[in-house]
Amino acid sequence: MRTGGGTGAGAALVYGTGLAQGLALVCFPAASSILTAPTGYDLSPSRYGLMFAPQVVLAITAAALTPVLARRWTLQRVLVAGLVANLLAMVLLVLSQAPAPSGGAYLLLLAATGALGFGFGSCVSALNTFAAALVPGREDRSVLTLNVLLGLGTALAPMLIAVLLPRWWLLPVGVCVGLVLAIAVAWRVRLDPGPAAGPTAGTPKAVLPGRFWWYAAAVVLYGITETLFGNWSSLYLSGQRGLGVATASAALAAFWACVTVGRVIVAVLPARIPATAVYLLLPVLIVGANVAVSGASTAATAVLAYAAAGLACSAMLPLSISFAGREFPRLGATSAGELIAGYQIGYGVAAFGVAPLMAATGLALSGVYLVGAAVAAVLAAVAAVITRSGRRPDPSVPATPPVTTATRSDVPERP
Known part of the structure; x- marks a missing residue:
């Protein structure tokens, strides 16, 4: 594995994953017309809303567990686990068409949104940390750029679904291709989470x-x-x-x-x-x-x-x-x-x-x-x-000299 945290390869992985995550995140609500249509999955409004419950629960769980898993695995492995979960979500969404409309399709959709929640919680937590370390002194701009691309994905998903109808499933298939590529790159390029990215294995849990x-x-x-x-x-x-x-x-x-x-x-x-x-x-x-x-x-x-x-x-x-x-x-x-x-x-x-x-x-x-x-x-x-x-x-950082930022001078400093 070669280092690429501050290189073009590292930036491409971080920002490209952000775009893919945005597309994956909105695949389900963007397909709401198909999911609720009698000729589609025929979900009632209540079942459609309940479909997102696993996503919320597992997103919260994954985000809260990210620092724990990062101490045991490294933060980059948490990112890879999130990418795999996102890939599973897209595969399940595509597969759910086979038994639709039926109870089996709904179970696949529940599993898919749960996997998406875990993937989102893991990936976004890790990506924001990696983005902040890409260019020292420009943390605000790097994090904003990541979120711009994530937002671009959320904006593109509804439009792509509309353009692809009735072959709307091509969008999750395309996201699968992008996620497989991101996983492959993540195994080859080591991202730098920054000199103070948090405790490693064997150190006590950080106190908030x-x-x-x-x-x-x-x-x-x-x-x-x-x-x-x-x-x-x-x-x-x-x-x-x-x-x-x-x-x-x-x-x-x-x-x-x-x-x-x-x-x-x-x-x-x-x-x-x-x-x-x-x-x-x-x-x-x-x-x-x-x-x-x-x-x-x-x-x-x-x-x-x-x-x-x-x-x-x-x-x-x-x-x-x-x-x-x-x-x-x-x-x-x-x-x-x-x-x-x-x-x-x-x-x-x-x-x-x-x-x-x-x-x-x-x-x-x-x-x-x-x-x-x-x-x-x-x-x-x-x-x-x-x-x-x-x-x-930070009261937990005694006598650490601040690092100035070239783009923002009025906010608390990050090393």
Whole structure:
């Protein structure tokens, strides 16, 4: 195995895997019309929603276990395990067509989403750590670039499914090819997780500092707001607003596309614009986007509101991971793993909590988006705490000189 952490091969592996992960992640929701159609899998709305339960549970589990497994195996082996799990998910999705529609097909889909959850939790936690170490001094930009490509995959998947119909299964087949290539490269190129990527086998488990939980709170709150936009747009626009499936699809596509565009914009911002200023602004924009979505009543306003939501959500998660990695450098993979787990908890709260909330309170989805605005307001307060005190050094790193960054000088340092 040859070293490639900071070389073109290492960067290609990290960024290429991010793109493949984004495509794999959205294969299932992008195929929702096939999964719920009477001529397809004929899943009821409740069975379709329940299908994602294994994904959420195993994504949280995998992200939380990443630092434990990294101490025993190395972080790169965790990445390979995640790639294999993603490959299994795509294979099961393709195979599920054979018995459809039947109970056997649904069991295959449950197994596939579970494998996808484990793959996502393992890969994204490892990839964020490897991305931060690709170019010392440019950690924010590297992590944002990774998340741009992951977002590009999520935006491309719905469009590719639509183009490939009725041979939609060609998308997971193509993702399988990319994942096999990534696994082959991962066995040949050694990625560098950085000089302080976290403890190795035989060292005690890292203790999470008290301030780390502010970052955890931020990603949980962010996960709730993002999922309200990403998972409930179709039901809201085609159901409550009566705007039709085409408008709902266009709005969702606009949301994911603008998430990617926003990450590109933040990644190329000049150094004189502080990353902390962007971090403080985004939750405020999410508040406004929730209010705009709640009031959208025409096709044009709906698409514009969801596009604005995508821009507002764009860099919140990658900046949270980057800032935490800089402030607590000794946590390494533990930091990324715990934050991805927190993000998945927020995803689960919004994915499975909206329907009970509506039943208990009588709120329509337009009202739920106003609740989302309140959640984003709390996120803004948490972001203020993080940025106000973010210069504190990691208390577990005595007398370690800070490493300056060429692109961002106002955020906590990472070695």
